[in-house]
Amino acid sequence: MVVPDNLRSAVSRAHPPACAGADTNPTYPDLARHYGVAVLAARVRRPRDKAKVEACPRMGESGGGVQVVKRWILAALRHRTLFSLAELNAAIAELLQRLNARAFRKLPGSRRSLFEQLDRPALRPLPTERYVFAEWKQVRVNIDSHVEVCGHDYSVPHALVRRQLDVRLTAHTVECLYRGQRVASHVRSPLKGRHTTADEHRPEKHRRMGQCTPERFVRWAETVGPHTATLITTVLGSRRHPQQALRSCLGILRLANSYGDARLEAAARRALAIPAFAGTGHSYRSVESILTHRLDTTPPEQAELATPLVHHNIRGAGDYS
Secondary structure (H helix, E strand, C coil), X not given: XXXXXXXXXXXXXXXXXXCCCEEECCHHHHHHHHHCCCECCCCCCCHHHCCHHHHCCCCCCCCCHHHHHHHHHHHHHCCCCCCCHHHHHHHHHHXXXXXXXXXXXXXXXXXXXXXHHHHHHHCCCCCCCCCCCCEEEEEECCCCCEEEECCEEEECCHHHCCCEEEEEECCCEEEEEECCEEEEEEXXXXXXXXXXXXXXXXXXXXXXXXXXXXXXHHHHHHXXXXXXXXXXXXXXXXCCCHHHHHHHHHHHHHHHHHHCHHHHHHHHHHHHHCHHHCHHHCCHHHHHHHHHXXXXXXXXXXXXXXXXXXXXXXXXXXXXX
């Protein structure tokens, strides 16, 4: 058990003197769990809660352990001039061995003999892994299922939107915990204003959309027919960034669910063959209009004459009846 004072770096809130313990900062219990010890801060204005080394006589000496060190080490070095830290440490080590081997006045043995008899058998080996210092923060999940930590956004499961999480932040990792359970872990990024997103944290519909790539749409279109594949390639090339045309491509390919692959292939052939369809004609609305007006079943020359009827910016005679 470790019994510290109520120092601010260890204790976030001290309890009244009638109560034992205090609320410690999250990093302190994290350190204690690593080394297998417990932290129980002393009560306010209760020095006897602390170890005997500070305030109470021990082993027949006239003062606490700190006072003994002051008398037998610090006082012994007060007239010596030392020129380096290594020289100082060597002088202290020599006096410390002498102090630990010094026999007690009222008890048998010495500090060294009691340490070998009582303390050493109870000691445990150090953990195999070194302790990693971590900071703790409280954050709230944004509507996009990300939390902001040091200017960078990290994803968490979308079901935790607007919930408050605890973040354990180390030099290399970012761990997000909800009610003591880890829900996300990321490699820490130094980039400000960027996002780190795990695919499993997004909703299923967003995940499917994120898996859609231009190459995937072209392969899908090839299963319908060569004209459909050419049309999809043309639509992707009509935008500055192919990702901007993914929704339009998805809409065109889904028309096969309503009209069938054969009619979609014929509509794609019509859209590519009619000069008026160049540019704005290569869109979801234009292909849908061809299928709606059954222009995919008419000869090419008739479809070219009827082209103005399928343009989404031109109204037909039915709009004025």
